[in-house]
Amino acid sequence: MRWARFDDYGTPRHAIVEGDRLLPVRGSPFGAWERTGETRALAEAKLLIPVVPPTFYACGLNYAEHVRQVAERVGQSPNLPDKPDVGYRANNSLIAHGETIVIPADATDAVQYEAELVVVIGKRAKHLTRENALDCVLGYTIGNDVSERTWQKGDRTLWRAKNTDTFAPMGPWIETDVDLDALTTTVRLNGREVISFATNHMIFGVVDFLVAMTRYCTLVPGDVLWMGTEGAAEKMRHGDVCEIEISGIGTLSNPVVREGAA
Amino acid sequence: MRWARFDDYGTPRHAIVEGDRLLPVRGSPFGAWERTGETRALAEAKLLIPVVPPTFYACGLNYAEHVRQVAERVGQSPNLPDKPDVGYRANNSLIAHGETIVIPADATDAVQYEAELVVVIGKRAKHLTRENALDCVLGYTIGNDVSERTWQKGDRTLWRAKNTDTFAPMGPWIETDVDLDALTTTVRLNGREVISFATNHMIFGVVDFLVAMTRYCTLVPGDVLWMGTEGAAEKMRHGDVCEIEISGIGTLSNPVVREGAA
Numbered sequence: 001m002r003w004a005r006f007d008d009y010g011t012p013r014h015a016i017v018e019g020d021r022l023l024p025v026r027g028s029p030f031g032a033w034e035r036t037g038e039t040r041a042l043a044e045a046k047l048l049i050p051v052v053p054p055t056f057y058a059c060g061l062n063y064a065e066h067v068r069q070v071a072e073r074v075g076q077s078p079n080l081p082d083k084p085d086v087g088y089r090a091n092n093s094l095i096a097h098g099e100t101i102v103i104p105a106d107a108t109d110a111v112q113y114e115a116e117l118v119v120v121i122g123k124r125a126k127h128l129t130r131e132n133a134l135d136c137v138l139g140y141t142i143g144n145d146v147s148e149r150t151w152q153k154g155d156r157t158l159w160r161a162k163n164t165d166t167f168a169p170m171g172p173w174i175e176t177d178v179d180l181d182a183l184t185t186t187v188r189l190n191g192r193e194v195i196s197f198a199t200n201h202m203i204f205g206v207v208d209f210l211v212a213m214t215r216y217c218t219l220v221p222g223d224v225l226w227m228g229t230e231g232a233a234e235k236m237r238h239g240d241v242c243e244i245e246i247s248g249i250g251t252l253s254n255p256v257v258r259e260g261a262a
Numbered sequence: 263m264r265w266a267r268f269d270d271y272g273t274p275r276h277a278i279v280e281g282d283r284l285l286p287v288r289g290s291p292f293g294a295w296e297r298t299g300e301t302r303a304l305a306e307a308k309l310l311i312p313v314v315p316p317t318f319y320a321c322g323l324n325y326a327e328h329v330r331q332v333a334e335r336v337g338q339s340p341n342l343p344d345k346p347d348v349g350y351r352a353n354n355s356l357i358a359h360g361e362t363i364v365i366p367a368d369a370t371d372a373v374q375y376e377a378e379l380v381v382v383i384g385k386r387a388k389h390l391t392r393e394n395a396l397d398c399v400l401g402y403t404i405g406n407d408v409s410e411r412t413w414q415k416g417d418r419t420l421w422r423a424k425n426t427d428t429f430a431p432m433g434p435w436i437e438t439d440v441d442l443d444a445l446t447t448t449v450r451l452n453g454r455e456v457i458s459f460a461t462n463h464m465i466f467g468v469v470d471f472l473v474a475m476t477r478y479c480t481l482v483p484g485d486v487l488w489m490g491t492e493g494a495a496e497k498m499r500h501g502d503v504c505e506i507e508i509s510g511i512g513t514l515s516n517p518v519v520r521e522g523a524a
Contacts, residue, residue, distance in 0.1 A: 054314075055352045060419070085418035088350040090317045092479045104478060126427070156347035157322070164478040165388070216366060216426040217354045 002250075003029045003139065004173040007046040017042060017173050029138055029174070030122060030221035049096045050141050050174045051120055053224040056089045058116075058145065058162075059209060062202050062228030069232040074153055084204040084212045089145075089226065090163040097172035097252050101236065104164060105259040107148050112233035114145035115187045115244040117199050119206055120174050121223040126214050133210040136219060139176035142244050142252040143226045144169040146236070170224070175249040180206065188243040189234060197230040199246055264512075265291045265401065266435040269308040279304060279435050291400055291436070292384060292483035311358045312403055312436045313382055315486040318351045320378075320407065320424075321471060324464050324490030331494040336415055346466040346474045351407075351488065352425040359433035359514050363498065366426060367521040369410050374495035376407035377449045377506040379461050381468055382436050383485040388476050395472040398481060401438035404506050404514040405488045406431040408498070432486070437511045442468065450505040451496060459492040461508055 002017035006024075014029060015022040022040040027033030030051070061067045061081055071078035095101070103111050122138025145162060146169070152161035162168075183199035204212075209225060236242055238258035245251040264279035268286075276291060277284040284302040289295030292313070323329045323343055333340035357363070365373050384400025407424060408431070414423035424430075445461035466474075471487060498504055500520040507513040 052316075055354060057352075081418055083417075086421045087419045088352060088421075090319075090350060090479065092317060092482070155345075156343055157349045159348045159350075159475070160478040165480050213421070216422040217352065218427050220354070 001139075001176045002173045003050060003176070004042075004045075005048040005050050006040070007048055012048055015040070015045075047097050047172055049094050049170050050172075051222045051224065052091065052094075053222050054220050055223045056091055056094075056168075056226075057086050057213070057223065058089045058226040059084070059204070059228040060087045062204060063197070063230035064203060065231050066229055067203075073149065081203060084209045086209060086213055086225070087158075089168060090159075092165055093163045093168035095166045095169050095254070097169070097254070099169065099254060100166065101144075101146055101169060101242070101254050101256045102166045103148075103236075103238070103256065103258040107164075107258075108150040109235055109237070110149035111236050112147050112149060113187060113189075113236055113242045113244070114147055114229035114233060115185050115195070116143040116145050116229050117183065117185070117227040117246060118143040118170060119210075119225040119227065121219045121225070122221055124221065125210070125219045126217075128210050128214040130207055130211055133207045136210065137206070138221075139174040140178045140246075140249055141171060141174045142246050142249055144242060144244055144252060144254065145226060145229060169252055169254045171252050172250050178248060182248065184247045185230070186245045186247075187233075188245070189236065190240055191243075194234050195231050201230070202227060263401075263438045264435045265312060265438070266304075266307075267310045267312050268302070269310055274310055277302070277307075309359050309434055311356050311432050312434075313484045313486065314353065314356075315484050316482050317485045318353055318356075318488075319348050319475070319485065320351045320488040321346070321466070321490040322349045324466060325459070325492035326465060328490065328492050328494075329465075335411065342465060346471045348471060348475055348487070349420075351430060352421075354427055355425045355430035357428045357431050357516070359431070359516070361431065361516060362428065363406075363408055363431065363504070363516050363518045364428045365498075365500070365518065365520040369426075369520075370412040371497055371499070372411035373498050374409050374411060375449060375451075375498055375504045375506070376409055376491035376495060377447050377457070378405040378407050378491050379445065379447065379489040379508060380405040380432060381472075381487040381489065383481045383487070384483055386483065387472070387481045388479075390472050390476040392469055392473055395469045398472065399468070400483075401436040402440045402508075402511055403433060403436045403486075404508050404511055405486075406504060406506055406514060406516065407488060407491065431514055431516045433514050434512050440510060444510065446509045447492070448507045448509075449495075450507070451498065452502055453505075456496050457493045463492070464489060
């Protein structure tokens with residue numbers, strides 16, 4: 001099942017996606033819901049981010065080749081994480097499928113995509129085990145962890161490098177029926193494929209993170225966990241369109257503009 | 263004016279604090295509100311965290327003596343930040359005035375308080391200037407940034423060191439009429455004063471952070487910004503009560519228990 005969230009003349013509503021139709025529901029997939037009998041054309045709907053997360057978790061370094069690329073960029077030797085230490089991102093940076101990534105006028109040209117699987121939590125959870133960890137997951141969506149590499153290197157935290165407004169496209173919807181091992185992530189810049197990787201070839205997997213996190217932290221419905229990205233990235237420039245496809249989930253597509261560019 | 267949030271038989275409601283009374287309102291201080299004519303005894307009310315923040319910002323190293331103490335603890339030379347790079351904390355860690363800080367069974371005994379001024383945002387804001395920055399502030403409350411120092415030193419991020427459930431007491435309420443330069447922060451452990459410092463003697467002040475952050479990030483009503491702490495801290499142990507007073511705002515008091523302790 002696919003869960004979208006759309007703008008119904010100013011009111012955010014949840015809807016099931018079936019083919020090219022949206023089926024709006026009363027309620028939400030994070031609680032009780034029922035079908036309304038309404039239908040909308042998906043192509044005409046303004047999609048919103050599929051959830052506004054109470055907490056926005058992000059894994060950071062979680063694919064081996066990406067860790068090597070990051071180490072090379074900052075001039076250090078690669079250091080694979082030895083345990084799943086999660087990090088955080090901020091909601092101000094979230095935008096929906098189709099919305100515009102805006103590069104601030106004073107950013108350098110080193111602004112890159114990072115294609116990520118996003119885990120969406122459906123149930124309150126603490127002290128999860130490897131056996132029951134995935135029971136708290138509603139489904140999966142796609143994230144683009146847009147990163148300004150100069151700020152990422154020079155600031156004490158990642159606040160503006162990764163949390164500038166519009167730097168976290170997420171969507172287009174939440175897919176509940178997913179075989180993690182079957183997924184492939186593909187990034188296209190202006191239609192040209194720039195990377196493709198096995199989504200689940202992570203250093204620490206979804207279960208690893210959920211078990212480790214919930215030893216200390218309570219997850220709540222709507223929390224999202226971005227699982228990190230693989231490889232090196234290219235720069236995104238004014239006028240580009242960045243598409244991230246995860247097979248079986250969908251495609252997250254966002255145009256890029258530079259503030260003040262003609 | 264003081265804004266509390268309390269549990270009205272299962273429903274969170276906002277109320278004005280006047281003396282020893284709560285005056286519940288319809289609406290919230292983050293939007294439209296009106297008095298209802300109801301009153302409650304403050305002493306009998308179950309206070310909640312005064313706001314559930316959309317984003318929970320935290321300044322980290324923002325007082326000179328604290329930076330020196332942290333550097334000494336991790337065996338590095340102190341390095342004062344040269345610009346206001348903000349960080350993040352997570353909502354799962356928030357608890358209200360009077361609620362219990364629970365130290366996990368497998369934490370070390372190096373669990374410490376950090377007394378912080380908390381800025382509460384009242385209005386959507388971007389591109390603030392030094393002149394208008396404080397216009398977006400609804401008021402101020404108090405935070406205790408509880409920290410497990412061994413985890414803080416050894417983990418790649420601060421996720422469990424500072425974001426374990428119950429590690430972020432915040433309250434008791436939001437005070438809207440504050441003279442930042444007149445504030446004194448005092449911490450008492452079991453009634454004994456352990457530190458007292460001029461709250462506004464920060465490396466970067468509230469205006470510095472708001473201007474820097476909103477160059478790239480939109481603040482929204484309810485966002486909170488924890489301003490960091492001064493000095494070194496003592497350990498909190500099972501059975502302790504930690505009180506943080508900021509003159510003119512109030513006192514945040516929380517008992518401490520260790521999970522599994524008799």
